[in-house]
Amino acid sequence: MDALPVTSGELLCLGSSLAFSALFYYLHRKKARALARIQEAPKLQVDDTLSDRLSATSGQCLHYVALEGIVLPAKAALSSQHHEELQGVIQKLVLKEHRLIWNSLARSWNESERVVSEQVYTVPFVLASPTAEAVTRVSVESPLRAVQLPLETVYEHFQHPTHGFKDLIGHYLSGEKPKGLLETEEMLRVGASLTGIGELALHPDGAIHLQPPTDGSNYFLHLGDWQTLLAEMESVSSLWKGAAVLCGLAGVAVILYALCRAYQQCRHKQEQEEQRQELETVWCSRDSPPESGEDPAENTCTICLTEPRECVLLDCGHVCCCFRCFEALPSRTCPICRRPIDRVVPLYQA
Ligand SMILES: [Zn+2]
Numbered sequence: 001m002d003a004l005p006v007t008s009g010e011l012l013c014l015g016s017s018l019a020f021s022a023l024f025y026y027l028h029r030k031k032a033r034a035l036a037r038i039q040e041a042p043k044l045q046v047d048d049t050l051s052d053r054l055s056a057t058s059g060q061c062l063h064y065v066a067l068e069g070i071v072l073p074a075k076a077a078l079s080s081q082h083h084e085e086l087q088g089v090i091q092k093l094v095l096k097e098h099r100l101i102w103n104s105l106a107r108s109w110n111e112s113e114r115v116v117s118e119q120v121y122t123v124p125f126v127l128a129s130p131t132a133e134a135v136t137r138v139s140v141e142s143p144l145r146a147v148q149l150p151l152e153t154v155y156e157h158f159q160h161p162t163h164g165f166k167d168l169i170g171h172y173l174s175g176e177k178p179k180g181l182l183e184t185e186e187m188l189r190v191g192a193s194l195t196g197i198g199e200l201a202l203h204p205d206g207a208i209h210l211q212p213p214t215d216g217s218n219y220f221l222h223l224g225d226w227q228t229l230l231a232e233m234e235s236v237s238s239l240w241k242g243a244a245v246l247c248g249l250a251g252v253a254v255i256l257y258a259l260c261r262a263y264q265q266c267r268h269k270q271e272q273e274e275q276r277q278e279l280e281t282v283w284c285s286r287d288s289p290p291e292s293g294e295d296p297a298e299n300t301c302t303i304c305l306t307e308p309r310e311c312v313l314l315d316c317g318h319v320c321c322c323f324r325c326f327e328a329l330p331s332r333t334c335p336i337c338r339r340p341i342d343r344v345v346p347l348y349q350a
């Protein structure tokens with residue numbers, strides 16, 4: 001049976017490119033669905049008509065809306081650890097250790113980072129209207145369940161370590177060098193303009209709540225308006241799409257390469273078979289060794305020492321064997337010089 005026309009390496013490339021293509025396409029479709037959902041959602045601003053609008057809906061609830069407003073704390077706000085005048089409603093403090101690790105394969109130092117500590121603090125907050133007259137407040141529920149926290153960096157400090165001579169030797173022996181500690185503070189500041197995308201519900205006590213959608217759709221809290229969120233999501237979606245197309249094309253290229261090689265192998269086999277048939281015809285047409293004046297020992301096959309030499313082996317050009325011995329060669333290499341035999345032509349002696 002013929003071997004498979006693709007090698008295991010090609011199969012691996014083909015499998016992984018198709019798998020990656022499918023994964024990237026799935027991510028693109030997921031993003032595209034979330035995008036379409038946001039585009040369909042009603043776009044609202046926090047104002048005093050919200051209560052009436054919600055009362056008019058069934059269940060006093062809008063299942064997916066984009067709501068813009070200004071962030072205000074419902075209770076005492078959080079103060080920044082590094083800038084006392086800064087107040088916020090979500091605070092995230094992260095301490096990361098940056099290290100260099102010796103890679104003995106690549107023979108270079110690679111950078112790696114590790115989160116040493118991470119703390120997130122929140123206080124209840126509401127979205128208010130940018131105009132001072134409106135009194136409606138929308139309470140934002142479960143902000144930590146949003147796809148991404150709407151934070152801006154308010155403090156960043158990189159602390160370099162001081163190394164003694166002993167430490168330096170220790171680093172080279174252990175293959176690990178501390179590079180420094182990065183301390184960051186991020187906040188959702190009071191007064192920031194925020195777009196919340198989720199479920200808007202009017203509770204029996206008259207309070208309006210923006211909460212994670214009960215149908216499992218994404219809950220977004222985004223600094224800025226909904227158009228910038230859409231633009232960001234669109235660029236990510238097209239990035240996944242591009243990656244899916246590239247991986248798909250790589251898979252097609254592997255298939256074409258394997259097919260091309262299989263076709264060439266097939267052509268080569270066909271040519272060899274034609275040569276063999278040609279030689280056989282020549283051999284059959286000779287019923288006795290040629291009677292010439294030259295020394296028969298010089299003209300006999302070097303393998304069987306009886307039949308006359310009948311084949312020119314190319315590319316080396318040796319004329320050393322009869323057709324039967326050529327056919328019986330264990331491998332297609334010249335028995336004299338061991339070079340591969342690419343072509344054989346019959347030798348005609350006149
Ligand atoms: Zn022979």
Ligand SMILES: [Zn+2]
Nearest residue numbers: 316318334337
């Ligand atoms: Zn040779």
